[in-house]
Amino acid sequence: MHILDTEGLTKRFPTVTALDGLTVTTGPGVTGLVGANGAGKSTLIKILLGLLPPTAGGARVLGLDVTTRGADIRRLVGYMPEHECLPPDVSATELVVHLARMSGLPRTAARERAADVLRHVGLAEERYRPIGGYSTGMKQRVKLAQALVHDPKLILLDEPTNGLDPRGRDEMLALIRRIGAEFGISVLVTSHLLGELERVCDHVIVIDAGRLLRSSAIGEFTQTTRSVTVEVDEGTQALADRLVELGHGVAPHGRMLLVEVSGPDTLDAIRDATADLGLCLIRLERGRQRIEDVFREAAGV
Amino acid sequence: MKIELAQVSRWYGNVVAVNDVTMTIGPGVTGLLGPNGAGKSTLLHMMAGFLAPSNGTVTLDGTRVWKNHQVYRHIGLVPEREGVYGFLTGWQFVLSAARLHGLPDPVEAARKALATVEMEEPKDRRVETYSKGMRQRVKVAAALVHDPPVLLLDEPFNGMDPRQRLHLMDLIRSMGAAGKTILFSSHILEEVERVAQHIEVLVAGRHAASGDFREIRRLMTDRPHLFRIRSSDDRRLAAALMLDDSAGGVSLGPDGLEVRAVEFRGFARLLPRVARTEGISLHEVSPADEDLESVFSYLINRSS
Amino acid sequence: MSEIYDIGYRHYDGPRLGRGHTTRALTVHSLRGVFGLGRPARSKLVPFSLAAIMVLPAIVSIAIMALMRRAGMSYSGYAVIMQAVVAIFLAAQAPTVVAPDLRFRVLPLYLSRPVTITEYVGAKVVAMTVALYALLAVPLTVMFAGELLIDLPGPPRTKEYVGAMLTGLLLAVLLAAFGLAIASLTPRRGLGVASVIALYLLASASVPIMYSTLLSAGNDAAARWAWLLNPFWLVDAVQVWVFGTTPNSEGGYPGGPVSFVIVVLLIAAAVAALALRYRKAASR
């Protein structure tokens, strides 16, 4: 069974077309959803939750049609919005228990699950204090906890790492990975950073201007970049020159170099060149393709 | 123009948000880097004259910023909080900024500023209908409308999609190259390194580092460090690396090698040589991801 | 035998209850919110002080019955006499029921669950109604219990008590629906408080002006209509019509079911306004 599938899904608003004939399916596991800002992503999420009727086409979530089975879908799906959505004057426990009951859990089960879930997302003693005093990272955890508390089959996470610093981001990504793998809950996660999604996703969908740009397993995604990033601290230019001399395609990428891989010997050439030049080889990684590259290709830049 | 902070502290009751910071921000792009809650916003607010330093002084080319509204002739500010009237259209908002600055040709200035951030098309929609990225760009346009020599941006990339991010990064870089003094705060290392040559680092309110990005980065990486390596023969590579002192500990896992380097640069220089000597192909070398906070607290602890 | 238990993630395979349960839970939650239960102490201050003020006359009344052996305050007039307190309670607490969910955008968390807008709004109205009803019913009941225990000469005023309790419910529904409809127009609590109180003052300040001028013009019949501008007197007029109690106004009210019809229309209008407001909020 598909976790979700859409067919020719279209949503037009008076001034914009948010979704334009989107056809896509995803299976279990962690799926990333990326796209330029605009109405597209949030509209898709609203349609998937059965809160917004599509203009044309259709969609199913966990095999349930979004137009007719909205309430059943919302019983089985958890949603973490992108925007702030927490009242400041209640505690995390109070809020999460309450929202668990809003998903139909009896009082006792709601309490137990709220306690469990808050522990899993890493909120300890803070959970009894009013949310108003929480840091961004803690708030994101509360938002995640409320999406998980009713043990959904699928959770929709909208920009879960937004506003987090690197440590917070790592922890959030690790949590998402655990939700997908250990908890056995399918995840649809949106992000602006493909590098981030690469770390947690099994599958990535890219939409742009309401249309499907690409949908493929993360393996294929990374395969499509036939280049490696190389970081050598000092002497980046010297290395670039040497590699160009040897006939390799090299492009600067910030502090690093992007080297086109034409075969196994390219990697050896990089190894040898750094060794010859006496450079530090800090990084040699398979093309960490960024979302912007996908958009660049699409725009033909 | 130059912003100078001299022994600036700011506290709220017993909570010290900024602790004895002295720095000078000159022309070019400077990144203000630090984990969440490090005091970046507080510092920026003091530079923008929206908060009195509890101690020390903040000056712009020698004149005090606090309680001096004339400084806004030279400063463009992009605050982190929304700060945009939802009931105005993007055009009205930017035009009002131009008028508030008393520019001779406000219409032309507003048009230019909106063009700079590529917001001409939706300019007649009300701001409340904008996405976060669009609001962010309108804020940037309003800050640029009087062509200020100093630009302060608080988390400017927040909420922008990759295309918009790219565009704003280019914009900031080119303005920096044109000699404007630009300071932007961020907690994302990658973002900063792509735009700023110079960085100032705040950790827990303290000024943890300052200077050229590469040099700081080298300082930051110069500590016991974890590498993950995959190669054509991990076992043999492990054995070879263990012979050298710079590789402190080597362990072999299902995903390849993990090396705890005692001396970061020494090991990074050693690795390609050993691999070449042993005839082993390197498939992947990754330094374990830098965690800003731990890197910076290491910096602080080391310097105290 | 020793064992380390698995405290990892557990799936939930217990019951998932239906709409009745969620709506009830939301109602109870909102009701707790009205009285500041489960919130910091300062949220409890206003509702509980006002509730205490509401009970005071009932206690004084019991004391009068016990010591002076004569009937205390009338049941039917309690709401009218205490209307300022009830109005302040409504103005202060109605915004707390609806404003935070709008202001802090909590609404999407409800809507992403099997809770519909209708259920959400219904639960809020019921919660506010129950809170207002409690404010009225508790002192009435305390007073009635006192009367039964003291056993004054003559039969207890059971019919008046029951009448007051029933009209109190009508008043609570009217005030709750109206108060919430107004408070939900703005996510700002302060503006919500101001709007509700402004509307109440508007209504109650116009009554004496209308009444006395019309009376002095010799137009008694028209003057009676003036009372219906204020919700408390309006519902009292219903009470007079249904239970035949003494009017709590000078000169009485226009007779017949007209007051009841007005109440029903007002409630319908307020509920419709709420429904419209939230349909718009949900589509955002």
Next chain:
Amino acid sequence: MNTVVAGITYRALLGRRRIVLLLLLPMALLGLALLLRLMGSDDQRSTMLLMQNFAIGTMLPLLGLIAGTGVIAPEIDDGTIIHLMSKPISRPVIAQTKFLVAASLLAVFAAVPTYVAAWLLVGNEDAIAPGFAVGALVAGIAYAAVFLLLGVVTRHAVTIGIVYALVWEGLVGGFVPGARKFSVQQWAQSIADQISTSPFLKADVTLGFAVPALVIVTVVAVLWAGQRLRVLSLTGDE
């Protein structure tokens, strides 16, 4: 006075829901006046009742509260004021402009309807209509200043304003004669009394006290608001 600041402020108040409140109260006043007239109660006694209880006693303080806090409190609350404060305009000028906007709104929504309502009932008899209109105008200006200051000083401006208008001016002023001396409403009545020659109007506070009090309260409140704006920190949330 800065026209751009004024323009934005007018738009903020008139372009949104607040205008409903601003319109509702004067409409109610006019409606009542019209009704009284239709009922044939257009005498001086009814007019006094309407003016003192409703126009000055209820409508004016509520409008003052809505306009006075409305010109600045929401902007401080959601941080949008940073747009004005990050421009080379002195903060006292911002405060003064906002005050003028609030005062002008009160002139339009309070003083004018007050005049029209009284005029509907008694025409220009005994100068009742101009008397109350000027009283409402002057008191409206004072309310605008006081509530503007309140909006700058505290985030609970509306609640405190209601407590002041209702409890102090309404209740305490009703029972404690001394408190009436320090009530904007009473000052308004003194002015109305001065202009009007109606025998039904009798003010409690002398003009010699009311006029200086109005001037001092207005000027001090506006200046103070300007000073408070100069040191306003916008990082209150952290």
